[in-house]
Amino acid sequence: MSRTLVVAGHGMVAHRLVEALRSDDVDGTWRVVVFGEETRPAYDRVVLTSYVDTWDADALVLPGAEYAGDELVDLVLGDPVESIDRDAKRVTTRSGRVQDYDALVLATGSRPFVPPVEGKDLPGVFVYRTIEDLDDIRAAVERARQRRGRPAAAVVGGGLLGLEAAKALRDMGLSPHVVEMAPRLMPLQVDDGGGGLLNRLITDLDVTVHTGTSTSAIAQDGDRLQARLGNGTELDVDLLVFSAGVRPRDDLGRQAGLELGERGGVLTDETCRTSDPDIFAVGECASVAGRVYGLVAPGYSMAEVAAATLLGREASFPGADTSTKLKLMGVDVASFGDAHAATEGSLEVVFNDAVNGSYKKLVVSDDATTLLGGVLVGDASEYNLLRSLVGGELPADPAALIGPAGGGGDAVGVEALSDDAQICSCNAVTKGAINAAIHDDGCDSVGAIKSCTRAGTSCGSCVPMLGKLLAAGGIEQSTALCEHFTQSRAELFEIVRATRITTFSELIAKHGTGTGCAVCKPAVASILATLGNGHVLGGEQATLQDTNDRFLANMQRNGTYSVVPRVPGGEITPDKLIVLGEVAKEFGLYTKITGGQRVDLFGATVDQLPQIWRRLVDAGFESGHAYGKALRTVKSCVGTTWCRYGQQDSVGLAVELELRYRGLRSPHKLKSGVSGCQRECAEARSKDFGIIATEHGWNLYVGGNGGAVPRHADLLVSGVDTDELVRIIDRFLMFYVRTADRLQRTAAWLDELDGGLDHLYAVVVEDSLGICDELEAAMAEHVANYEDEWKGVLEDPEKLARFTSFVNAPGAPDPTIAFETERDQPVPVMLGVPEVVSR
Amino acid sequence: MTVLSDDRSAGAETWTPVCRVEQIPVGGGVAALLDDGVQVAVLRTDDGELHGLSNIDPFSGAAVLARGIVGDIGGVPVVASPIYKQNFDLRTGRCLDDPDVGIATYPVRVVDGTVHVGVR
Numbered sequence: 001m002s003r004t005l006v007v008a009g010h011g012m013v014a015h016r017l018v019e020a021l022r023s024d025d026v027d028g029t030w031r032v033v034v035f036g037e038e039t040r041p042a043y044d045r046v047v048l049t050s051y052v053d054t055w056d057a058d059a060l061v062l063p064g065a066e067y068a069g070d071e072l073v074d075l076v077l078g079d080p081v082e083s084i085d086r087d088a089k090r091v092t093t094r095s096g097r098v099q100d101y102d103a104l105v106l107a108t109g110s111r112p113f114v115p116p117v118e119g120k121d122l123p124g125v126f127v128y129r130t131i132e133d134l135d136d137i138r139a140a141v142e143r144a145r146q147r148r149g150r151p152a153a154a155v156v157g158g159g160l161l162g163l164e165a166a167k168a169l170r171d172m173g174l175s176p177h178v179v180e181m182a183p184r185l186m187p188l189q190v191d192d193g194g195g196g197l198l199n200r201l202i203t204d205l206d207v208t209v210h211t212g213t214s215t216s217a218i219a220q221d222g223d224r225l226q227a228r229l230g231n232g233t234e235l236d237v238d239l240l241v242f243s244a245g246v247r248p249r250d251d252l253g254r255q256a257g258l259e260l261g262e263r264g265g266v267l268t269d270e271t272c273r274t275s276d277p278d279i280f281a282v283g284e285c286a287s288v289a290g291r292v293y294g295l296v297a298p299g300y301s302m303a304e305v306a307a308a309t310l311l312g313r314e315a316s317f318p319g320a321d322t323s324t325k326l327k328l329m330g331v332d333v334a335s336f337g338d339a340h341a342a343t344e345g346s347l348e349v350v351f352n353d354a355v356n357g358s359y360k361k362l363v364v365s366d367d368a369t370t371l372l373g374g375v376l377v378g379d380a381s382e383y384n385l386l387r388s389l390v391g392g393e394l395p396a397d398p399a400a401l402i403g404p405a406g407g408g409g410d411a412v413g414v415e416a417l418s419d420d421a422q423i424c425s426c427n428a429v430t431k432g433a434i435n436a437a438i439h440d441d442g443c444d445s446v447g448a449i450k451s452c453t454r455a456g457t458s459c460g461s462c463v464p465m466l467g468k469l470l471a472a473g474g475i476e477q478s479t480a481l482c483e484h485f486t487q488s489r490a491e492l493f494e495i496v497r498a499t500r501i502t503t504f505s506e507l508i509a510k511h512g513t514g515t516g517c518a519v520c521k522p523a524v525a526s527i528l529a530t531l532g533n534g535h536v537l538g539g540e541q542a543t544l545q546d547t548n549d550r551f552l553a554n555m556q557r558n559g560t561y562s563v564v565p566r567v568p569g570g571e572i573t574p575d576k577l578i579v580l581g582e583v584a585k586e587f588g589l590y591t592k593i594t595g596g597q598r599v600d601l602f603g604a605t606v607d608q609l610p611q612i613w614r615r616l617v618d619a620g621f622e623s624g625h626a627y628g629k630a631l632r633t634v635k636s637c638v639g640t641t642w643c644r645y646g647q648q649d650s651v652g653l654a655v656e657l658e659l660r661y662r663g664l665r666s667p668h669k670l671k672s673g674v675s676g677c678q679r680e681c682a683e684a685r686s687k688d689f690g691i692i693a694t695e696h697g698w699n700l701y702v703g704g705n706g707g708a709v710p711r712h713a714d715l716l717v718s719g720v721d722t723d724e725l726v727r728i729i730d731r732f733l734m735f736y737v738r739t740a741d742r743l744q745r746t747a748a749w750l751d752e753l754d755g756g757l758d759h760l761y762a763v764v765v766e767d768s769l770g771i772c773d774e775l776e777a778a779m780a781e782h783v784a785n786y787e788d789e790w791k792g793v794l795e796d797p798e799k800l801a802r803f804t805s806f807v808n809a810p811g812a813p814d815p816t817i818a819f820e821t822e823r824d825q826p827v828p829v830m831l832g833v834p835e836v837v838s839r
Numbered sequence: 840m841t842v843l844s845d846d847r848s849a850g851a852e853t854w855t856p857v858c859r860v861e862q863i864p865v866g867g868g869v870a871a872l873l874d875d876g877v878q879v880a881v882l883r884t885d886d887g888e889l890h891g892l893s894n895i896d897p898f899s900g901a902a903v904l905a906r907g908i909v910g911d912i913g914g915v916p917v918v919a920s921p922i923y924k925q926n927f928d929l930r931t932g933r934c935l936d937d938p939d940v941g942i943a944t945y946p947v948r949v950v951d952g953t954v955h956v957g958v959r
C-alpha cells in the first residue's frame with residue numbers, strides 16, 4: 001500500500017520536489033497529491049520578466065510540470081489548501097475537498113511585500129509575482145495608452161525584483177521611475193561603489209531612479225495616480241507596481257500551530273521537517289534553521305533534501321550560497337560570498353573603471369590569502385570562477401584577478417579550484433562531481449556532462465568551465481572533420497578564407513591527407529560556395545556535392561527527385577500557382593504543400609529535371625534550395641496587410657529577407673519565419689532566426705529548432721527597425737557560417753558557443769571582436785553575387801549533359817523506377833531487386 | 840590516360856562500349872544500361888582509375904550508386920551511397936559499414952579512349 005503525500009503549492013520548488021521524489025521512488029511507495037493555487041502548472045518564475053517579450057506563457061513552462069502519464073501524481077490546480085487538521089492528518093481546500101495525508105509538504109512560496117502606504121489598494125496599483133500580475137499590468141498599460149499615448153509608471157523597490165519590474169515596463173515601451181528607500185539600487189547585493197555605477201547605467205536606459213526616499217502616499221487623480229515620495233517629489237503616473245521584496249506565505253503553518261521562524265517562514269530543521277514530524281516545508285515559505293531564502297537554488301536543494309528524507313534516506317540542507325548574478329536591462333550585476341565585507345578584519349580590493357562602466361570588488365581575509373566574497377557591476381564575466389574560489393586559498397594576487405589585464409578567467413585555471421568548489425550554482429554541482437562524471441562515468445563531452453550531472457542546464461554560464469574541466473582531465477574533444485582533415489570545419493573555413501584556395505584538390509593536398517570522402521567533400525564544397533567560388537556544379541566542385549546538391553534537387557527513396565521552386569515568404573500569384581499545377585500534370589508529379597509554405601513536386605527523374613526547370617524558370621521561378629545546406633524559406637503570416645492583430649508588415653519583411661539570404665551556403669539548413677504579432681502564427685521561434693513584430697518594431701530570436709530536439713529561439717534584440725534588424729541578421733548568419741561545425745544547426749551551435757547568448761550578443765550587437773564590418777561586407781558580397789543556380793545549369797550545355805540516367809543511352813527511362821496511384825496521385829513502387837552478394 | 844585492365848577483366852565474355860573516358864567526372868561516376876537491363880555504375884577515382892559496380896544500392900533498392908561521392912576510407916577507394924551513405928569498396932563491392940553486404944563488380948577497360956564494361 002502506498003502512502004499519500006500532499007503538497008500545498010505548485011511553484012518551482014514544489015515541482016522539483018515531486019520530480020525528485022518520483023524519479024527516486026522506483027517502487028512507488030508514495031502517491032502524491034498536489035494542490036496549487038495558481039491555475040497553471042509550475043512555471044519558471046525566475047524568467048517571469050521575459051514573458052513580456054512574447055506574451056506566450058508556454059515559453060515559461062517547466063518541463064514535465066503536468067506529470068502527464070504518471071498515475072501516482074494528482075495535480076489539482078486553482079484549488080489552494082485552506083486549512084490543516086494535524087490530528088486527523090488531513091487538509092481541506094478552498095473548493096471543500098478533503099484530503100488525508102501521511103506526509104504534507106508546504107511549498108507555498110512568498111507573497112509580494114506591500115508596505116502599508118495610503119492608497120496601496122487603489123486600482124492601477126499592482127504587484128509583480130505571477131503571469132496574471134503581468135497580464136494585469138499589460139492591460140493597464142494598454143488602457144492608459146489608449147487614453148493618452150505614452151503612459152507613465154513607477155516601481156516601488158530598487159532591489160532585484162524592483163529592477164525586474166522596471167525592465168518589464170521598459171520592454172512594454174515605458175520609461176519607468178524606480179523608488180528605492182536605501183541609498184543605492186540593489187542594496188542587498190552591491191555596495192555603494194557598485195550601486196553608484198549601477199545607478200548610472202540604469203539611468204542611461206531611460207529609467208528615472210529615486211534613491212534614499214520612500215513612497216509616502218498614493219492618491220487617485222482622475223484616471224491617473226499621484227505618488228508622493230518622502231523627499232517631497234510628486235510623480236504623476238498611470239500605474240504603480242510594488243516590487244519591494246517578499247514575505248514567506250506561512251499562514252497555513254501559523255494557523256495549524258506550527259513553529260515559525262523569527263523573521264517569518266515555517267520553521268524547519270536541516271531535513272526541512274517542521275515542528276510536526278509529518279509536515280515539511282520547502283522553498284521560500286520555509287525558515288530552515290531560522291533562515292529564509294529568496295532564491296530558487298536553495299529552494300531546489302531543500303526540495304531534494306525533503307524528497308530524500310521522505311524516502312527514508314539521510315539528507316540535510318547544507319546551507320546555501322546566496323550569490324547572485326543577473327543581467328538587468330543588459331547590465332551585469334553579481335555578488336557572491338561576503339559581499340559587504342562583514343567578516344572581521346576583512347580587506348577590500350576595488351577596481352573601478354568609470355569609463356568602461358565596470359566596477360569590481362573582492363573581499364579577502366585579513367592576511368589576503370583567502371577570498372571571502374565580492375561584487376561585480378557592468379562586467380560579471382569572471383563571476384563563475386571567482387565565486388567558486390570563495391573560501392579557498394587565492395591562486396594569485398587579488399588585484400590580478402580583477403585588474404584590466406587578463407582577468408580571473410585567464411589569471412587562474414580550473415585546476416586551482418578545490419573539489420568542493422561549486423561550478424554550476426543553479427544545480428549545485430561541484431567540481432568533484434563533474435570530475436567524477438568525467439573519469440568514472442566516462443563523460444567525454446560537454447553534452448554528456450550536462451545530461452549526467454545537470455551542470456550547465458539552467459543558466460548555462462558555467463558551460464565554458466565544463467569544457468575547461470574536460471581539457472584539464474586530459475580529454476581531448478576531437479574537432480577533426482574526418483580522417484582526411486585534422487582541422488574542424490571552422491578552422492578549414494578560416495584556412496580557405498585566408499589562403500584563397502579555390503579547389504578541394506588543392507586544399508586536401510596542402511592541408512589534408514588521402515583523397516577525401518562523403519564527409520569532407522560536401523563540407524568543403526559548402527565552404528567554397530559560401531566564399532563565392534562560382535556555380536556549385538562548376539568544374540571540380542560538382543563531384544564534391546552531396547546527394548541533393550549534385551543534381552540541385554532532393555533525392556527520394558527510389559532515386560527520383562523532388563523539385564521545390566522558391567516562393568518568397570509563401571506569397572504566390574494565382575498565375576504562378578497554375579504553372580506549378582500544369583508542370584506537375586505534364587510530368588506526372590506528386591504534389592504536396594510543404595511546412596515552409598511552398599509546393600513540393602515529387603517523382604522527377606534525372607532526365608526530367610532540366611525540362612521541368614526550363615518551364616519553371618520561364619515562368620519566373622528560381623531554385624528554392626530545398627536540396628542545399630542553405631537558406632530554405634522565410635515563413636510568414638499575413639501581418640498588417642490582412643490580419644486584424646498585425647503590428648507590422650510581416651510578409652513584406654519575409655520576402656525581403658528570403659531574397660536577401662537565398663542561396664547562402666551554410667553548415668546546415670537555415671530556416672526563418674516572421675510573425676506579425678505575438679500570436680506567432682508563423683512559428684518564428686522554432687526557426688534558426690525568427691522575427692516577431694511588436695508595436696515598437698521587430699524582435700529577433702535566434703537558435704530555434706523544430707525536429708527531434710525542439711528548441712525555442714532566444715531573444716537577441718527587441719524593438720529594432722528593419723535596417724538594424726537586417727544588419728544584425730547579416731552579422732549573426734555570417735558569424736554562424738564561419739564558426740559552426742559541419743551539420744550543426746544554429747540551435748546546437750548556440751548551445752555549445754562559449755559564453756552562449758551573452759557572447760553572441762557581445763559579438764554581433766556590441767561588436768566585441770571588432771569583426772562586424774567584415775561580417776557585413778561578406779554578406780553584402782553574397783547578396784551582390786547571388787545568381788539562380790538552376791538558370792546557371794540551363795545556360796550551360798556541359799552541366800546540362802550530366803542530367804541523364806544512362807551515359808550510353810540518353811533518354812532511356814530507368815527501368816527500376818515505377819509508380820502506382822494512391823489517393824489520385826503517383827507514388828513510388830520499388831522494383832529494383834537488390835543484388836546482394838553475401839560473403 | 841591509364842588503361843585499367845586488371846585480372847578481373849580476364850574472364851569477361853562480352854564488352855559493351857559505354858562512353859568516352861572524359862565523360863566520367865574525376866571523383867564521380869556515370870550509369871550505363873546494359874542489354875539485359877543490368878545497370879552498372881562506372882566510377883572514376885581521383886588518380887584516374889575506373890571501377891564498375893552494380894548501380895543498385897542494396898540498402899534502398901534504388902539505382903543510384905553512380906551518383907555517389909567517390910573518395911577513400913583508410914586508403915580503400917570507395918563510393919558512398921547517396922541514399923543512406925554506406926561506403927562500398929570500389930575494388931570488391933564489399934560494404935565497409937556492414938561486412939555482410941556486398942554488391943556485384945564489373946570489369947572495366949579503356950580502348951582508344953572509349954570505356955567498355957564487361958559481363959562474364
Ligand SMILES: Cc1cc2nc3c(=O)[nH]c(=O)nc-3n(C[C@H](O)[C@H](O)[C@H](O)COP(=O)(O)OP(=O)(O)OC[C@H]3O[C@@H](n4cnc5c(N)ncnc54)[C@H](O)[C@@H]3O)c2cc1C
Nearest residue numbers: 009011012013036037045080081108109283284294295296
Ligand atoms: C520577477 C522575479 C525574478 C526572480 N529572479 C530570480 C533570480 O534571478 N534568481 C533566483 O534564484 N530567484 C529569482 N526569483 C525568486 C524565485 O522565483 C523564487 O525563489 C522561487 O520561485 C521560489 O519557489 P517556491 O516554489 O518556493 O515559490 P513560488 O514559486 O512562489 O510558488 C509557490 C506557489 O504556491 C502557491 N500557493 C501559495 N499558497 C498556497 C496554498 N495555500 N495552497 C496551494 N498553493 C499555494 C502560490 O500560488 C505559488 O504558485 C525571482 C522571482 C521573481 C518574482
Ligand code: SF4
Nearest residue numbers: 637643646676677681
Ligand atoms: S501572428 Fe499576429 S499578425 Fe500574424 S496572423 Fe497571427 S495574429 Fe495576425
